Amino acid sequence: MASVQFAAATRLYPGTQQPAVSHLDLQIQDGELMVLVGPSGSGKSTALRMVAGLEPLDEGAVFIGERDVSGVRPRDRDVAMVFQNYALYPQLTVAENMGFALKQHKVPKEERAARVREVARVLDLEPFLDRKPKQLSGGQRQRVAMGRAIVRKPQVYLMDEPLSNLDAKLRVQTRAELAELQARLAVTTVYVTHDQVEAMTMGHRVAVLRDGLLQQCDTPHALYHEPANLFVAGFIGSPAMNLFPCAPEPPLRIGGCPLDLDRNMTSRLGSFGGERLVLGLRPEAVRVGEGPLAAHIRTVEDLGAEAFVHVAFDHEGQTVSAVSKMPAPFKGKTGDNIDVQLAGAAHLFDPAGPRIATGTARFAPKG
């Protein structure tokens, strides 16, 4: 068990201009489940492979515990990895797959068999120990890949999108099992995914990456309620945060209707010198059926317990859309005219990215 640290870690693929990972500084605590999340090309897999030793560093260093492992071979790093496509050894049985690493490290046969059996029991793989990977279903293969990592009792677990090849239902179920397992084993885990829901539900902390640069590393709660910049605000949370560009002179107007901001936001707004501003509110801060703003419904997504209502209205001469989260049952339908109320947690962003202020905002009452 050990901590993992990236110190200005950089990787530039030969022949490319932009680094895949650029000066990444990240500290992962012992026993923590750190999720690396971001769109494709964000560098999250590259960063993971740097820890594994499958990707060299062009600058900076990677530490496991106190040890600088930047130039150390993968097999000498004591890390275990679960690959996206599982990478099971095709000609070996499930038992041999799980015992492979132990065999390479010259663990005696009896101990190997015992450890494999133990892990197989935990993962419900006992009936499959003599089968070959091609005889297993996707979910079973995924568990074998996990088992192969667990049996090694390494210092660090590395997981590269381990659930993305499972069907939706199995994914949700396995997600919970995985999180539970990690908590029980308490081994430092670095977990890569492109799915922000997975990131938010599993990680102790989540690191959001984009184009090789770290955007924000924080607890899921902080990411959701205090996004560091526009990208994080738009990436985390589903449906995405509503973002409205507007002029920075108070009062801020959305769709022509003035907004009341709390004191903290107002003072930050005062010291903001830029020409434009972006106001962000999550769907739960947007309500329809009441309010001063006139809009019409574009579409309603009825999910049973709640509904996401997509509306459109005029703002600064253009038609913009917004999403509102309303409790079920919701009575409106496409084309209906409806009123919109903004009231709740809000964020102000510099259009270039950084967050300026967070607080509450609401439409000024009419009249």
Added chain:
Amino acid sequence: MAGAAGARLGVGERRWVNAVLGAVAWLATLLFFFPVFWMVLSSFKEEQDANTSPKLLFSPTLDRYHDITSTTSGLLSFREAFFNSFWVVAVSTVVVLLLAIPAAYALAIRPVPKWRDVLFFFISTKFLPVVAAILPLWILARNLGLLNTRLVLMILYTGMNLPLAVWMLWSFFREIPRELIEAAEIDGAGLRGQLASVILPIALPGLAATALLCVIFAWNEYFYAVQLNPASGSTIPIWVTTNISTRGNFLAKLSAASVLACVPVVLAGWLAQKRMIRGLSMGAIK
């Protein structure tokens, strides 16, 4: 792409390992290529240079090439052998393609019932030793007056390369997305139309590779040629063997003849390199 992962210098791997292995690879390459290199070298030597202990330094000359390409009456000339080979190979390859393309269509695109059996039949003809057929073929050829003609070799080489071509084209045609064929069918294209507008354009590289392989095997073929056409209609492989003489030195001349004989095929093989393996493995390997 797979395998390439093992080819790069991994993290923590010592740099010199790669360099040493690269050097070993080059050593093996040079050793393997040496006889070819030596053959080319010798072709530029005077006979006395070639027929003494191996020498690297000498004054090069093109005389040997002149010697072997000048026509000597009564003997098989380079010109005659070359034209025989050229026509036999060209015609047989074209006929092979004309026969194999529709056959591959019938096996891959719109498979006939029992297409597996048919494919197996084609490959089984390769199992049977060529030598077993030579006697009846020789008798047939003699009775039909086809001995010592180009025609008999054209027929035989077509038969020799046909299974290979059918297998190779079958494997290439199988890769064409079925939607394209169905779209062409709906648009009214029959066999000819589908071939012309969909199949051949896509499979063109595969077609070229198939043709190249047929050319290689037909050009290099010696057994049938020497059995059936020793007197006339003789091809390049036979011509090469005539450059051995029991009187006087012949090594340099032989080398020159060998170079001339091999150049077309070696060039064809270098060009078709990447696709060659598919043909050689009867489509088993891409």
Added chain:
Amino acid sequence: MQLDTVRQQPGAALGAAPKHDGLHRPWRQRFPLLPALAFTVLLTQVPFVMNIWYSLTDWTIVPPTPRTYIGLDNYRDLPDDQFFRDAARVSVVMTVSAVLISLVLGTLLAVLLDRKFLGRGVARTLLITPFLIMPVVAGLIWKNQMFSGLYGVVNWVTARLGLDSIEFVSRYPLESIVVVLVWQWTPFMMLIMLAGLQSQPAEVLEAAKVDGASAFGTFRQLTLPHLRPYMELGTLLGTIYLIQVFDHVAVMTGGGPNSTNIPYFVYQRSIGGGWEFGKASAYSIVVVVVSIVVATIALRVVSRLLRGEQIA
């Protein structure tokens, strides 16, 4: 794309073929196949049948005798024919050694070429050249330039090492031929094994790295098993081609007790000077039968191809 699994055979178990099926009209479908099929059948089966007929006669050309039916006499005499047995032995030794040695060498070269190094493409191009060389040329060049007792390159090298000059082809005819065969066929095996190495998923190799396997350990435990079907394919194809070697024997040794293989032997007995057509046909039939047996054993590999499984 697995065309075979999706296509229904017309008239298959689902019941009678649909009455008005515009898409599948059996004879129309078969038509494009017929020319190639007919051509091949004629060219292979007719000689085969003729061989059977001749083998049942005592036909010789020199001295010319009337062809009379003698039943299976030719076959009865076969096992006593020492020359035939010798030729069979030579064939087996020649084929097996050439196939095995070129397979091993080809695998080694493939492993070397699988890594990135300077000029790798050029090296590969040079390495496949021996396979492209005309077999008669290969035989002649090796016989006269490499192996020659007087001015052969090989002897030049061994002389530097203090050994006597050896006339290789006369002293070791079979081995000399095998050397040339290996020289020509190693590139073929190399290409097949290279395809095998490159078809291994990169992820599996990376997993092995992370799991602690050494380079050699990975090769032994993972790569070799993965290469097995490729080795089988190489062995099968190599055997098919090498069993029929004629050119090298003809130009290097012209026959002779230790280097006459079956193809050359049959040639010698028939139009190569023996003119014993009846007997030669019997030999041919025997060879064909043996080939069919070998082919049936090899059928397993072929049927894997036909099930649509491309190995790579």
